[in-house]
Amino acid sequence: MSAEQLAELSDLFVVAAVLLYVVAMVGFAIELAFGRSRPGKAATTKTVTAKQPVSVGAGGAEDADIADVTDNVAVVAPSPGAARAGTVALVLAWIGWAANLGAIVTRGLSVDRWPWGNMYEFVVAICFAAVTAFLATQLRHNVRFLGPFVMVTAALGLGLAVKVFYTVAGPVVPALNSYWIAIHVSAAIISSGLFTLAGVAGVLYLVRGDGMSRLPSREDLERVAHRAIVFSFPLWTFAVIAGALWADRAWGRYWGWDPKEVWSFITWVAYAAYLHAKATAGWRGRASTIVQLVAFGCLLFNLIGVNIFIDGLHSYADVK
Structure with a gap:
């Protein structure tokens, strides 16, 4: 491919990364919105009423009735689709990460230098680094709750790079x-x-x-x-x-x-x-x-x- 074609491909990769990050953000947000609530320091757990068999009657009668007994148990059950939405969002985040990486690599190949010689290239690289940090952390710890916010940050950063900082691929100052x-x-x-x-x-x-x-x-x-x-x-x-x-x-x-x-x-x-x-x-x-x-x-x-x-x-x- 020619340098011009590689530069155009890099621009397409950036657009694809923005779209994928936005869709991933929605998926992570669904998981966060309909997932299980977590108590804070001052929170008290809600109670649900569970029915347990309790013996009634005199003289140790064997007849049993059902009495209402209240247990302190954990609270909000997550929506069945919330976890699936989070999983799909994580997959899309990885695909967006790959598109972001593709944008950096093809940009570098098109100009035959390291692809962070101006603000456009630098911001694209920082967005990639932020998503990489999130995904790498997710491999060891469950931090999907950060997903909506990291994705929107990366999408806005790439959008800012395209709309404000965009520079045509070319040589840099000596x-x-x-x-x-x-x-x-x-x-x-x-x-x-x-x-x-x-x-x-x-x-x-x-x-x-x-x-x-x-x-x-x-x-x-x-x-x-x-x-x-x-x-x-x-x-x-x-x-x-x-x-x-x-x-x-x-x-x-x-x-x-x-x-x-x-x-x-x-x-x-x-x-x-x-x-x-x-x-x-x-x-x-x-x-x-x-x-x-x-x-x-x-x-x-x-x-x-x-x-x-x-x-x-x-x-x-x-x-x-």
């Missing part, structure tokens, strides 16, 4: 023609995907009430977010260090107070503060979640806002 793009940017993409998963869990933590809810407990949501950040923080640290090494090779200095460098470091400090608070000060619950979401906000501004609103040496995103 500064990006380096093997460092495979090292530095890849680490930033993977860690950003994991941070996104943690951000979704953090938002759900704040949204969830204390009573019965379709969402898992706040402890489970906090645990998912914390594990994702523990895994991704070293990757982000490596990305910052690799970026400094690349800057020295490209511009002759490790640090130059460029806006992207500054906000990458601010993001690192924010996530470091979250981990430090969890490890030493024993922060739990709402306080640590708010710190985590502040760090996630710094990440989003660094990845998107800096490229759009602030001029600097990294202003080659092709969106101005």
Whole structure:
């Protein structure tokens, strides 16, 4: 296939991924909406009345009657189709993931370089990384409750990439023609995907009430977010260090107070503060979640806002 055909195929893969993510989101939402409710800290379980045989009469008579006895048992039975909808949604999410991967691979083949040299390619890759983090976690732990929110995040991200950041496949500026793009940017993409998963869990933590809810407990949501950040923080640290090494090779200095460098470091400090608070000060619950979401906000501004609103040496995103 020619480069133009590969580029067109990449665009079709992106559209297919958006559609698949949207349908998967609906399936996950059906499972969440009609699945079993989960009690919160202050929740009390409902009771159902079960009839048990109770002996009645005097003198140990053998005749028995049926008396009503109330048992405290768990509550809301899930809809029979809810689990099936979730299973179908998971399959569609994997197919959408494959389409997302196909978009990245064919884009790279069409331009004969690593396919994250502009904002369009970078956002497509981050959406892929976020879905990968979700699906990889699902392989070991049941986190399908995150499905609707991760899918809608990925679909909106790809839609934003197509409508706002789209760049025709082609060469990049000379500064990006380096093997460092495979090292530095890849680490930033993977860690950003994991941070996104943690951000979704953090938002759900704040949204969830204390009573019965379709969402898992706040402890489970906090645990998912914390594990994702523990895994991704070293990757982000490596990305910052690799970026400094690349800057020295490209511009002759490790640090130059460029806006992207500054906000990458601010993001690192924010996530470091979250981990430090969890490890030493024993922060739990709402306080640590708010710190985590502040760090996630710094990440989003660094990845998107800096490229759009602030001029600097990294202003080659092709969106101005």
